[in-house]
Amino acid sequence: MAVAEPFTVQLPKLRGRNRPQFEMLRRVGWLDRVALAAFGGVTLIAIFAKAIAPYSPSATPGEPFISPGHGGFYLGTDDVGRDIYSRVLFGIQSTWFSALIVIASGVLIGGLIGLVAGASGGWLDSALMRITDVFLALPGPVLAITIVAALGPSLWHTLIAVMIVWWPLYARIVRGEIRALASRPHMEAARLAGAKRLRLMFRHLMPGAIPSTIVAASLDVSALIITLSSLSFLGLGAPAPAPELGAMSARGINYLIQYSYIPVIPALAVFFVAVVANLAGDGARDLMGDR
Numbered sequence: 001m002a003v004a005e006p007f008t009v010q011l012p013k014l015r016g017r018n019r020p021q022f023e024m025l026r027r028v029g030w031l032d033r034v035a036l037a038a039f040g041g042v043t044l045i046a047i048f049a050k051a052i053a054p055y056s057p058s059a060t061p062g063e064p065f066i067s068p069g070h071g072g073f074y075l076g077t078d079d080v081g082r083d084i085y086s087r088v089l090f091g092i093q094s095t096w097f098s099a100l101i102v103i104a105s106g107v108l109i110g111g112l113i114g115l116v117a118g119a120s121g122g123w124l125d126s127a128l129m130r131i132t133d134v135f136l137a138l139p140g141p142v143l144a145i146t147i148v149a150a151l152g153p154s155l156w157h158t159l160i161a162v163m164i165v166w167w168p169l170y171a172r173i174v175r176g177e178i179r180a181l182a183s184r185p186h187m188e189a190a191r192l193a194g195a196k197r198l199r200l201m202f203r204h205l206m207p208g209a210i211p212s213t214i215v216a217a218s219l220d221v222s223a224l225i226i227t228l229s230s231l232s233f234l235g236l237g238a239p240a241p242a243p244e245l246g247a248m249s250a251r252g253i254n255y256l257i258q259y260s261y262i263p264v265i266p267a268l269a270v271f272f273v274a275v276v277a278n279l280a281g282d283g284a285r286d287l288m289g290d291r
Contacts, residue, residue, distance in 0.1 A: 032283030039280035110170030118178025219281035
């Protein structure tokens with residue numbers, strides 16, 4: 001009698017292109033991929049600005065008003081002979097990291113308030129949300145200008161002012177996600193299993209709010225870059241000769257007709273960085289849409 005061969009199951013090999021992270025990348029279009037790559041490129045420029053820039057942002061290596069492409073200066077020199085290319089690189093670094101710092105603080109503060117409010121419910125939820133509503137009702141730019149004017153022009157004072165008005169949106173987003181997750185079956189199962197309150201909050205609720213928070217934060221970067229540049233343009237950022245893009249445009253506005261590149265190039269840098277951040281935010285939304 002023939003002996004039956006042992007039953008075997010051929011498992012398909014998990015190739016790199018079938019992994020979840022690669023499947024997520026395949027769902028987004030080429031424009032989103034380019035935008036996310038450009039986002040990473042701007043971040044690298046901000047990190048290595050000191051190594052890339054040929055001169056210090058406050059040095060005067062050339063004569064004033066050298067046109068772009070002449071005398072070894074890619075973007076020319078300003079009214080005192082400073083290299084505009086180097087100053088723009090340092091300005092991108094300052095603006096980019098400032099925006100990320102404000103976003104991180106907003107996510108941390110607003111996310112924690114939203115998590116506590118959504119997980120607790122009752123009077124604590126109502127109290128925290130009413131405080132959030134008060135901050136949402138305040139005119140953010142006007143309040144930021146008032147705070148900077150009271151504390152004095154400084155980059156850190158500007159960041160503190162913007163941080164104060166930037167967290168309520170994240171509190172609302174996280175609170176809404178937490179309230180939706182709290183009624184799902186896995187939460188009831190965790191409670192029946194004897195999970196403590198902190199474990200319920202940080203292990204079972206908070207991970208569910210992360211994707212929507214990341215999307216909101218990525219879409220906020222461009223708006224924050226424009227806000228910080230606008231405050232800098234109004235003279236509420238770091239004092240001269242700090243290389244801030246908004247302040248560089250404001251100081252060069254007197255030369256708009258004869259030497260238009262002095263105020264226009266920093267403004268174009270703000271436009272470029274804001275567009276990259278906005279497109280990358282759309283890419284992150286598409287990438288995280290199914291999470």
